[in-house]
Amino acid sequence: MDELDRVARPIDERLGKVAEVSGLTLLDDGGLALIVDVPDLLQHIREGSGYLAGVPGQTGAAAPLAETEAAVAQVLVVEDSVTVREVERHFLGQAGYQVTTAVNGVDGLNKAKAGEHGILITDIDMPRMNGIELIRTLRGMDRFRNLPIIVVSYKDRAEDRDKALEAGADRYVTKSEFDTGAMPALVAQLLAEGRSLTP
Secondary structure, eight states, X not given: OOOOXXXXXXXXXXXXXXXXXXXXXXXXXXXXXXXXXXXXXXXXXXXTOGGGTTOTTOXXXXXXXXXXXXXXXXXXXXXXXXXXXXXXXXXXXXXTOEEEEEXXXXXXXXXXXXXXXXXXXXXXXXXXXXXXXXXXXXXXXXGGTTOOEEEEESOOOHHHHHHHHHHTXXXXXXXGGOOTTHHHHHHHHHHHHOSOSOO
Protein backbone atom coordinates (compact mmCIF):
# COMPACT_ATOMS: atom_id res chain seq x y z
CA MET A 1 0.00 0.00 0.00
CA ASP A 2 1.41 3.40 -0.97
CA GLU A 3 1.99 6.10 1.61
CA LEU A 4 1.13 9.68 0.73
CA ASP A 5 1.73 12.96 2.51
CA ARG A 6 -1.51 14.92 2.69
CA VAL A 7 -2.76 18.05 4.42
CA ALA A 8 -5.56 17.21 6.83
CA ARG A 9 -8.50 19.61 6.80
CA PRO A 10 -11.14 19.82 9.53
CA ILE A 11 -14.77 18.84 8.91
CA ASP A 12 -17.07 21.87 8.64
CA GLU A 13 -17.84 22.77 12.26
CA ARG A 14 -21.51 23.27 11.39
CA LEU A 15 -21.74 19.48 11.00
CA GLY A 16 -20.58 19.01 14.58
CA LYS A 17 -18.54 15.93 15.56
CA VAL A 18 -18.78 13.32 12.84
CA ALA A 19 -18.50 9.85 14.35
CA GLU A 20 -15.24 8.02 13.57
CA VAL A 21 -13.91 10.83 11.35
CA SER A 22 -11.25 13.35 12.34
CA GLY A 23 -11.06 15.32 9.09
CA LEU A 24 -10.64 15.06 5.35
CA THR A 25 -7.98 15.53 2.70
CA LEU A 26 -7.91 16.44 -0.99
CA LEU A 27 -6.71 13.74 -3.41
CA ASP A 28 -4.68 14.25 -6.59
CA ASP A 29 -7.76 13.62 -8.77
CA GLY A 30 -9.73 16.33 -6.97
CA GLY A 31 -11.75 13.90 -4.86
CA LEU A 32 -12.02 13.88 -1.09
CA ALA A 33 -11.00 11.19 1.38
CA LEU A 34 -12.21 11.06 4.96
CA ILE A 35 -9.59 10.60 7.69
CA VAL A 36 -10.49 7.97 10.27
CA ASP A 37 -10.56 8.98 13.94
CA VAL A 38 -8.89 5.78 15.18
CA PRO A 39 -9.57 6.23 18.94
CA ASP A 40 -13.24 6.94 18.21
CA LEU A 41 -13.47 3.95 15.87
CA LEU A 42 -11.87 1.62 18.42
CA GLN A 43 -14.21 2.91 21.12
CA HIS A 44 -17.25 2.12 18.97
CA ILE A 45 -15.89 -1.34 18.18
CA ARG A 46 -15.39 -2.02 21.90
CA GLU A 47 -18.91 -0.82 22.65
CA GLY A 48 -20.36 -2.78 19.75
CA SER A 49 -22.51 0.26 18.99
CA GLY A 50 -22.24 0.25 15.18
CA TYR A 51 -23.68 3.25 13.37
CA LEU A 52 -26.93 3.47 15.34
CA ALA A 53 -25.25 4.70 18.51
CA GLY A 54 -27.27 7.40 20.19
CA VAL A 55 -30.45 6.67 18.23
CA PRO A 56 -33.50 6.34 20.51
CA GLY A 57 -34.54 2.73 20.88
CA GLN A 58 -31.26 1.39 19.47
CA THR A 59 -28.88 -0.32 21.88
CA GLY A 60 -25.93 -2.62 21.43
CA ALA A 61 -24.88 -3.83 18.01
CA ALA A 62 -26.82 -2.86 14.92
CA ALA A 63 -29.00 -5.53 13.33
CA PRO A 64 -27.35 -7.48 10.51
CA LEU A 65 -27.74 -5.58 7.26
CA ALA A 66 -29.23 -8.59 5.51
CA GLU A 67 -32.22 -8.29 7.82
CA THR A 68 -32.83 -4.60 7.17
CA GLU A 69 -34.00 -2.29 4.40
CA ALA A 70 -30.45 -0.89 4.35
CA ALA A 71 -29.18 -4.02 2.60
CA VAL A 72 -30.84 -3.17 -0.71
CA ALA A 73 -32.19 0.39 -0.55
CA GLN A 74 -30.81 2.96 -2.97
CA VAL A 75 -30.37 6.52 -1.68
CA LEU A 76 -29.96 9.62 -3.84
CA VAL A 77 -28.02 12.43 -2.11
CA VAL A 78 -28.28 15.87 -3.78
CA GLU A 79 -25.77 18.28 -2.24
CA ASP A 80 -23.53 20.94 -3.79
CA SER A 81 -21.06 21.03 -0.86
CA VAL A 82 -18.42 18.41 -1.63
CA THR A 83 -17.62 18.03 2.09
CA VAL A 84 -21.19 17.42 3.19
CA ARG A 85 -21.87 15.23 0.17
CA GLU A 86 -18.87 13.02 0.96
CA VAL A 87 -19.80 12.72 4.64
CA GLU A 88 -23.36 11.71 3.80
CA ARG A 89 -22.21 9.29 1.10
CA HIS A 90 -19.65 7.69 3.40
CA PHE A 91 -21.88 7.06 6.38
CA LEU A 92 -24.93 5.97 4.41
CA GLY A 93 -22.66 3.61 2.48
CA GLN A 94 -21.21 2.28 5.72
CA ALA A 95 -24.76 1.65 6.95
CA GLY A 96 -25.33 -0.60 3.94
CA TYR A 97 -27.17 1.71 1.54
CA GLN A 98 -26.34 2.03 -2.14
CA VAL A 99 -25.64 5.74 -2.53
CA THR A 100 -25.80 7.87 -5.67
CA THR A 101 -24.71 11.51 -5.39
CA ALA A 102 -25.68 14.59 -7.39
CA VAL A 103 -23.99 18.00 -7.29
CA ASN A 104 -27.03 20.25 -7.83
CA GLY A 105 -30.78 20.14 -8.39
CA VAL A 106 -30.64 19.57 -12.15
CA ASP A 107 -28.15 16.74 -11.70
CA GLY A 108 -30.36 15.33 -8.94
CA LEU A 109 -33.49 15.50 -11.11
CA ASN A 110 -31.74 13.70 -13.98
CA LYS A 111 -30.38 10.97 -11.69
CA ALA A 112 -33.75 10.55 -9.97
CA LYS A 113 -35.46 10.03 -13.33
CA ALA A 114 -32.72 7.65 -14.53
CA GLY A 115 -32.56 5.51 -11.38
CA GLU A 116 -34.73 3.50 -9.00
CA HIS A 117 -34.03 5.21 -5.69
CA GLY A 118 -35.95 4.42 -2.54
CA ILE A 119 -35.33 7.78 -0.87
CA LEU A 120 -33.95 11.26 -1.64
CA ILE A 121 -31.81 13.45 0.64
CA THR A 122 -31.35 17.01 -0.60
CA ASP A 123 -29.92 20.38 0.35
CA ILE A 124 -31.93 23.58 -0.30
CA ASP A 125 -29.43 26.19 -1.54
CA MET A 126 -27.87 24.80 -4.73
CA PRO A 127 -26.97 26.18 -8.16
CA ARG A 128 -29.06 25.65 -11.31
CA MET A 129 -32.08 24.23 -9.41
CA ASN A 130 -32.51 24.61 -5.66
CA GLY A 131 -33.90 21.95 -3.36
CA ILE A 132 -37.39 23.45 -3.18
CA GLU A 133 -37.67 23.49 -6.99
CA LEU A 134 -36.34 19.93 -7.13
CA ILE A 135 -38.89 18.68 -4.60
CA ARG A 136 -41.80 20.44 -6.32
CA THR A 137 -40.73 19.11 -9.72
CA LEU A 138 -40.51 15.54 -8.42
CA ARG A 139 -43.82 15.75 -6.58
CA GLY A 140 -45.44 16.84 -9.84
CA MET A 141 -44.59 13.47 -11.38
CA ASP A 142 -46.73 10.44 -10.54
CA ARG A 143 -43.65 8.28 -10.15
CA PHE A 144 -42.22 10.39 -7.30
CA ARG A 145 -45.37 11.39 -5.39
CA ASN A 146 -44.65 8.89 -2.63
CA LEU A 147 -40.85 9.04 -2.71
CA PRO A 148 -39.56 9.76 0.84
CA ILE A 149 -37.61 13.04 0.85
CA ILE A 150 -35.36 14.37 3.62
CA VAL A 151 -33.99 17.91 3.53
CA VAL A 152 -30.62 18.53 5.22
CA SER A 153 -29.93 22.28 5.28
CA TYR A 154 -27.87 24.91 7.09
CA LYS A 155 -31.02 27.01 7.42
CA ASP A 156 -32.74 26.59 10.76
CA ARG A 157 -35.52 29.19 10.51
CA ALA A 158 -39.10 28.00 10.90
CA GLU A 159 -40.07 29.57 7.57
CA ASP A 160 -37.37 27.60 5.75
CA ARG A 161 -38.56 24.37 7.33
CA ASP A 162 -42.19 25.17 6.51
CA LYS A 163 -41.34 26.00 2.90
CA ALA A 164 -39.57 22.66 2.43
CA LEU A 165 -42.38 20.67 4.04
CA GLU A 166 -45.01 22.53 2.01
CA ALA A 167 -43.07 21.69 -1.16
CA GLY A 168 -43.34 18.02 -0.27
CA ALA A 169 -40.39 17.09 1.95
CA ASP A 170 -41.11 14.49 4.64
CA ARG A 171 -38.44 15.53 7.13
CA TYR A 172 -36.30 18.63 7.64
CA VAL A 173 -32.94 18.26 9.42
CA THR A 174 -30.52 21.14 9.96
CA LYS A 175 -26.83 20.48 9.42
CA SER A 176 -26.12 21.80 12.91
CA GLU A 177 -28.09 18.85 14.31
CA PHE A 178 -26.95 16.40 11.63
CA ASP A 179 -25.96 13.10 13.23
CA THR A 180 -24.42 10.32 11.20
CA GLY A 181 -25.83 7.71 13.55
CA ALA A 182 -29.38 9.05 13.49
CA MET A 183 -29.52 9.63 9.73
CA PRO A 184 -29.40 5.93 8.70
CA ALA A 185 -32.10 5.22 11.29
CA LEU A 186 -34.30 8.01 9.89
CA VAL A 187 -33.76 6.69 6.36
CA ALA A 188 -34.71 3.18 7.50
CA GLN A 189 -37.81 4.53 9.25
CA LEU A 190 -39.07 6.37 6.16
CA LEU A 191 -38.34 3.40 3.92
CA ALA A 192 -40.28 1.13 6.26
CA GLU A 193 -43.23 3.48 6.62
CA GLY A 194 -43.44 4.67 3.04
CA ARG A 195 -43.85 8.39 2.56
CA SER A 196 -44.88 10.04 5.85
CA LEU A 197 -47.90 12.30 5.48
CA THR A 198 -46.99 14.51 8.43
CA PRO A 199 -43.66 16.13 9.40
